[in-house]
Amino acid sequence: MTAGGLLVIAITICIGAFLIYKGSGTFTIFGHSIFEFLGSTDWNPEDNAQGGGTVGALIFIVGSLCTCGLALLIATPFAVGSAIFMIEIAPKFGEKFYRPIVEIFAGIPSVVYGWVGLTVLIPAIKKVFHLQVGHSVLAAGIVLALMIFPTISNVAADSIHSVPKDYRMAAYGLGSTRWQSIYKVVIPAAGSGILSGIILGLARACGCNGNWTDNSSSKGIILHNKEFDYRNRSTDGKCNGGR
Numbered sequence: 001m002t003a004g005g006l007l008v009i010a011i012t013i014c015i016g017a018f019l020i021y022k023g024s025g026t027f028t029i030f031g032h033s034i035f036e037f038l039g040s041t042d043w044n045p046e047d048n049a050q051g052g053g054t055v056g057a058l059i060f061i062v063g064s065l066c067t068c069g070l071a072l073l074i075a076t077p078f079a080v081g082s083a084i085f086m087i088e089i090a091p092k093f094g095e096k097f098y099r100p101i102v103e104i105f106a107g108i109p110s111v112v113y114g115w116v117g118l119t120v121l122i123p124a125i126k127k128v129f130h131l132q133v134g135h136s137v138l139a140a141g142i143v144l145a146l147m148i149f150p151t152i153s154n155v156a157a158d159s160i161h162s163v164p165k166d167y168r169m170a171a172y173g174l175g176s177t178r179w180q181s182i183y184k185v186v187i188p189a190a191g192s193g194i195l196s197g198i199i200l201g202l203a204r205a206c207g208c209n210g211n212w213t214d215n216s217s218s219k220g221i222i223l224h225n226k227e228f229d230y231r232n233r234s235t236d237g238k239c240n241g242g243r
Helices: 002-023 034-039 058-089 091-106 110-128 137-159 166-172 178-189 189-210 210-242
Strands: 043-047 054-055
Touching: 043 166, 054 166, 058 178, 058 189, 091 137, 091 210, 110 137, 110 166, 110 189, 137 166, 137 189, 178 189
Parallel strands: none
Antiparallel strands: 043 054
């Protein structure tokens, strides 16, 4: 087991070193600065051996932070509530029926969530809010929230289940109701495990939101370019008519 763990660590280090080696060429070979990469929103690299263009990634960084934050804001209350329900409120129903369903959703690949979001959620947002396109931070946040909900819920449920029964009995002995024992005793005792589940969910969200952020940004750039081109054509038409 120790050898397997060391092998995983070594592979991870090798992958990180490879990415750093290949990615550093952007700064060492093509002359881009770290300030341009982190502080500019202009992403327009040139696909040739000489490099060039601009590599401002700020829009993708901010988009990732916004979508991940929104996903956690949506998913965390429901996931913790779901864990409390399956362990404290209805343990028999939760263990036999509800939890297996949640675990099934945890095993669904991310690409399936993305496909459902693109085919169902984005058209719905476009129709409800009367937008030209439905690609938005809201769409990405909802899809990511649905995707990380099972992860947070399962880890939080395991953490709540691991709280000793004596804690609950002691709370009842002091006159606490069931809800008082849950939010004053059980949740604080399981806090570290619940936080671990939130971090795992955040890690999955960060690993899967790049395509959503890129897609939404690309749609915005396309719309901007179309509007700019339309204005230019209108101006040209007026000039030609004046001539």
